[in-house]
Amino acid sequence: MKAHLLYCFGFLFSALLFSGCHQTHEPSEQVDFLNSRNLNQAQKLKLLLLEGHPQLPLNRAARGQLFYMYAAFHFKPFFSSDSTHQCIKQNWLKTSSKLGHFGLPKSRGQVIDRSQHELISELLISYQIGTIVHDLDSGFIDFDKRKLKVKQWQKYPSAWLEKPLNTDSILLTRGPADSNYRFFAQHLFHYCDTVIQDTVCYTLVSEKDNKKRAWELLQTALLGENLISAQADSLTIRAALRQFQKQNGLNADGRIGMATVYAFKQSKHDRLYQAQISLDRLRQEKQKPKTYIGINLPAFVLNFISDDTLRAVHRVIIGKIEHATPELSSHVNRIVSLPYWRVPSSIAKNEVLPALKRNAGYLQKEHMRIYGANKREIDPKMVNWKKNKDKTFPYQIEQDPGPWNSLGLIKFEFANAFSVYIHDTPSRSLFSQPFRSFSHGCMRTEAPIELGMTILNQDHIGSKFNEVSGDSLQKLTANLIHQKIRLLQPIPLFVYYQTVTADRYGLHFFLDLYQREQDLIELLHSGNYG
Template identity: 30%
Template sequence: MTPAFYRPLRLSAAPLFLSIILSFGSPDHAQAQISPFTQALAAAAGQDDTISAFYRARDYRTLWTGAADAERRNALLSALLTAGDHGLPVRRYDPAELMAALQAAVTEGDRGRLEVAMTRAFLDYARDIQTGILVPAKVDAGIVREVPLRDPLANLAAFESGSPTAFLKNLPPKDPEYARLVKEKITLERLIATGGWGPSVPAEKLAPGASGAAVVALRDRLMAMGYLRRTATGSYDAAMENAVQEFQRHHGLEADGVAGISTIEEINVGPDVRLRSILVALERERWMNIPRGQRHIWVNLTDFSAKIVDDGKTTFATRSVIGKDVPDQRSPEFSDVMDYMVINPSWNVPRSITTKEYLPLMQRNPGAAGHLQLIDSRGRVVPRGAVNFNAYSARTFPFSMRQPPSDGNALGLVKFMFPNQWNIYLHDTPSKSLFDREVRAFSHGCIRLADPFDFAYALLAKQTDDPEGLFQGHLKTGRETVVNLEQPVPVHLVYFTAYSSAKGQMNYRRDVYGRDQRIYEALEQAGVASAPVQG
């Protein structure tokens, strides 16, 4: 592989190099005044505007290859040697290649090119470990997260002015979850290298009281995963039932202690597949390398849950329903700020639902969806009998639709607003039975909450001594009422199929929308190393 610093000079770099020559007079005079090191550095730096600006501003002084640069040089190489632990594409800033180039550098030209190569490696590494390798929306249009990119020149300045080792150590996300994911990655890689969790369980269903070879395989698998203490039992006893329940809780399954089809499928997932979830989770953490808020709302789509987190601890949690797994209804991923709640809300039917779902019904039967009002462009209610629905197409239909406040309102009795361009919010629902499902992807994209009143009380407790009384007082009027949050709360809609519990135990969830698979494939294409397949 050709070292990065031996790449030929691009034509776009010529104007920069020419300007250096002109500043010293004629080309012949310039050759006498400019060292071979500066010539080589300027030519190589000309391929990158940021690097060019950096070295111009410092009159082409060294950052890495001078006699006084050893501390910075060694700190960078040491950090690059651990890049693989973070699930980064090591060959992008190959430390072995840089060290070989350091040893092989003979001429001043070699040193100039090496200077730029090390700066490029630093910038690539800093960006990747701070804010991720990929551009989220390019991988999946449903990931509309704003990645908090850092200024590369500011990174270089901060690195040079402080402790090199401390600066590099502080680049990764500070959230403790990131460190736990790195630890789990290393653990899984070691496990894979020694054979994984052993043979898979050859059964579709096993229940307490069962015995035989499949139960022994289940026993061995649970022991290898750390859910069951060492035992020689050949029967599905109480200890195994408890171990299965614990496994189920950590994998988003109904914790009934029976190893049914879903549980067996998850138990048979190999550590190589779990490692892929960890690699994706690390990348997602880097995309979210931002302050999340001392108090914030955390909606993990894959876990079908919504939580209020205070000072790093979950203080309230409830089940949720998310968008259906169809192209225009999957819940997006983004962060915003919740400003207010609406008690006794009206449901303003989204245009897509009005034209795709309700208009065809009303064309067949004008009285269909009678619980919804037709609203004209001036906000007036229009009688159904005054409209010829068949005269309109989805494009030309001039009315909107609204459902007034009621117990049967599609939004239930409260909605929680963080205004955004996707019209996504959290809300109540009259369809309570869906919360008993294991997989809860049924909405048009918004997030339904199983315990919306308690969620409201928890939010309002920060601004009143009687949150339930305040909420219920507004609710009993039957009128649509806006209640502002005196302290707006950050909201994060996330999609983690791998995450740790408060005690550090890893949890895994299914890839509901297939987003993790697309991210993993993109990471592989970017050069992130994958592990060998295990059973």
């Protein structure tokens, strides 16, 4: 019988909608039935859903979705005037007024005027709950098109509107079930309760752009942050800068570089936007395989997961701001011990050529060889490098394997369009720095031999294991032997960009060093749908 009634209501609603299709907009004037004494609340609510109302900012499609939910209850309002149902209403109003706690921007909510007719506000609340649930389950940012998704309504249990519940807890249970998301959601809620979300930020310039102006603007910023007094001398200012850099995970070098400029540019409210962006990435993230390598660029960290278990964590060095490391997905298919380094043309032209002009013995010192167009080795001392034009360099340079090699003792290869690798480095002291942005784009890992051994010891197809074991790799590198080792089972690789992460202990914020989220932060601030 219930199903029959729903079918009849649905048919009637569809018919009424179809009959009004010739209208291009909602009727601007209609009989105000909301205050009629001849209609009960259920009849008024049904008319609201069927005909709309100038005060109800819901289109036909939105009303149609609510129609079926209320039809199951014979259009009886959930929020009647008794104290229990008013408590339910107030709970939902309070919860939906703090969307930031759940990782959603304010623009995803619906402005509900408490002076509106009670049935209007009921439908707006009922609809808003459905759009919030959809955002929490499916995400609200279109990362490919760099715009916000259009709000969509999603069905939810009517029991949420029938009895008093902990509405905050209800929304916190939505979204993916994996531990990364759950930790993030819980800690973000607590973060929003405890941290004042001010919008204070400072626009600086780097010393490289304008040294005098850079230090003037820095002094103003440090004063604003109460890190110095107006009478502070240059030594005190530089010490305060180092303190700020250390607090923000930067290298405390006391210099005003672009990373420092970006850090001062970020307000606490921008950090909340960063968290919302990162949490939405997790909502929309495709399920990863049981075994993979993941590198989060802003965190400077590599994780090796095998059989859904974290097997290794390594610090990494990534590209400088002007040589940004790309985000990519691929498969590590080969490990190379004692690799050769074929110097990229940009590095050869911009760095090696100037060194050759200063010293023709530079290549020999760096264990490098140079080849001409016919791939024949050239004696660099036989070329007058000072006559070579800076914009042309028709040579290929290759560095011999060894401890001096820029790729170190081991390299991990994977197909990609950017000519980047994961590799060792002879400059291991850089791993002690918190902000490890030093390379030309490749990813240097702190303990590459240990990583290679871990991978090889688990590399198998069925009962067949790789003939080169982890111990064998260690011997190859110890004896400085060049060898290419193909993996039986290529390992999925994900190089991604997430500026906020979470674990059981709390949230971890990282600098948007490549400014890849600035457009998204501006999008959340504006609330535009693009």
